[in-house]
Amino acid sequence: MSGEKGSTGWVPAVEGFSTNAIHAGQEPEQWNAKMIVPPIALAVTYKQQEPGLNSGYVYGRLGNPTRTCLEKCAASLENAKYALAFSSGVAATQAIINLLKAGDHVITTDDVYGGTNRFFRQIAAKFNLEFSFVDFTNLKNVEDAIKSNTKLIWVETPTNPTMKVTDIKAVSEIAHRRKDILVVVDNTFMSSYFQRPLSLGADISYHSATKYLNGHCDVLMGLLMVNDDELKKRLYFIQYSTGSLPSGFDCYLVNRGIKTLALRMEKHQENALLVAKFLESHLLVEKVKYAGLPSHPQYDIMQKQASGCSGMLCFWMKGDLQQTKKFLASLKVFMCAESLGGFESLAEHPAIMTHATVPAEHRAMLGISDNFIRISVGLEDADDLIQDLDQALKSGVSG
Ligand code: P1T
Numbered sequence: 561m562s563g564e565k566g567s568t569g570w571v572p573a574v575e576g577f578s579t580n581a582i583h584a585g586q587e588p589e590q591w592n593a594k595m596i597v598p599p600i601a602l603a604v605t606y607k608q609q610e611p612g613l614n615s616g617y618v619y620g621r622l623g624n625p626t627r628t629c630l631e632k633c634a635a636s637l638e639n640a641k642y643a644l645a646f647s648s649g650v651a652a653t654q655a656i657i658n659l660l661k662a663g664d665h666v667i668t669t670d671d672v673y674g675g676t677n678r679f680f681r682q683i684a685a686k687f688n689l690e691f692s693f694v695d696f697t698n699l700k701n702v703e704d705a706i707k708s709n710t711k712l713i714w715v716e717t718p719t720n721p722t723m724k725v726t727d728i729k730a731v732s733e734i735a736h737r738r739k740d741i742l743v744v745v746d747n748t749f750m751s752s753y754f755q756r757p758l759s760l761g762a763d764i765s766y767h768s769a770t771k772y773l774n775g776h777c778d779v780l781m782g783l784l785m786v787n788d789d790e791l792k793k794r795l796y797f798i799q800y801s802t803g804s805l806p807s808g809f810d811c812y813l814v815n816r817g818i819k820t821l822a823l824r825m826e827k828h829q830e831n832a833l834l835v836a837k838f839l840e841s842h843l844l845v846e847k848v849k850y851a852g853l854p855s856h857p858q859y860d861i862m863q864k865q866a867s868g869c870s871g872m873l874c875f876w877m878k879g880d881l882q883q884t885k886k887f888l889a890s891l892k893v894f895m896c897a898e899s900l901g902g903f904e905s906l907a908e909h910p911a912i913m914t915h916a917t918v919p920a921e922h923r924a925m926l927g928i929s930d931n932f933i934r935i936s937v938g939l940e941d942a943d944d945l946i947q948d949l950d951q952a953l954k955s956g957v958s959g
Contacts, residue, residue, distance in 0.1 A: 585632025652782025771901025
């Protein structure tokens with residue numbers, strides 16, 4: 561462990577991931593009672609000794625002690641200087657978009673999460689922001705899409721739901737040929753345990769902390785990690801000015817979830833690898849995409865930029881819409897539900913569920929078809945998960 565404690569908190573180390581996850585920002589010395597576990601701070605306002613003379617906390621939107629603990633801890637996971645918490649992943653998306661002004665141009669992965677796609681096309685575009693959706697697996701597309709008004713490149717890797725992988729370092733190098741283009745990487749699918757975008761050249765590492773970072777499917781939250789002082793100042797201004805903030809209770813829960821992130825991610829990976837191999841060999845499955853398998857088209861990039869792979873995978877079954885729906889309805893251990901990254905295994909139909917708002921022709925181009933399924937492999941026993949998929953595939957297709 562090479563981190564060292566200072567009066568303002570923990571100076572994070574690149575190594576010692578779980579040590580940081582457990583200790584960074586949690587120093588008992590910061591509380592009079594020397595609590596080992598941070599309290600849930602509920603107060604929205606703080607007493608000032610005289611006008612302007614305060615404890616550092618003034619009003620809940622500007623700061624909350626439980627949020628501070630979480631933000632310090634989250635920053636340490638990616639060896640970042642700062643982290644900022646928002647009331648959901650989408651709220652963090654909005655905060656990033658609020659860095660821009662009318663007339664600016666954003667280049668984004670064509671296969672971004674449906675909610676991000678919806679936010680860009682149906683909300684941000686109303687404010688005269690321009691978006692180009694391109695396939696980042698060919699970096700020439702990114703280079704060609706850059707225009708004089710380009711201000712942001714939004715990477716999601718692996719993408720939700722078709723698991724396309726982007727070379728973060730290469731995109732960052734392309735973007736940073738210009739000083740005025742920021743690179744955001746949505747790191748939700750990998751979590752900070754397996755991938756650290758800032759160390760690969762990105763400016764902002766983005767998480768829907770609703771997923772792996774919390775890991776228990778009971779909090780909505782977004783977390784942004786940054787190193788640049790000026791960028792942090794601008795995001796902090798947006799954070800307290802727009803007010804999309806998580807409660808003290810939610811901060812407490814995510815701070816707690818992070819403590820077991822390393823353990824959970826290892827098990828997600830172990831289970832997902834077994835499930836992916838099983839599906840790949842199944843007669844009723846057409847194709848599987850798991851970024852931890854050599855059959856994945858960008859496996860080499862994954863090997864280079866990530867230290868492992870999460871529980872996320874997708875596959876196309878041999879069947880039509882009715883058979884695919886029956887497969888999902890027949891699952892007994894997996895649950896048919898949106899979201900991902902929790903301890904429980906989930907399966908969903910992106911075309912009808914998470915990506916329904918993506919225009920139909922765009923979905924067809926991406927391969928989000930009637931027989932396309934996304935699964936989030938949880939922490940149950942792998943044998944039970946495999947048996948469940950097997951019986952549901954058989955019952956789906958036999959019907
Ligand atoms: O749901 P929220 O916390 O607001 O996060 C949005 C978000 C951002 N980025 C990625 C990659 C995501 O997967 C999500 C949320 N995704 C789902 C709810 C889903 O089922 O795919």
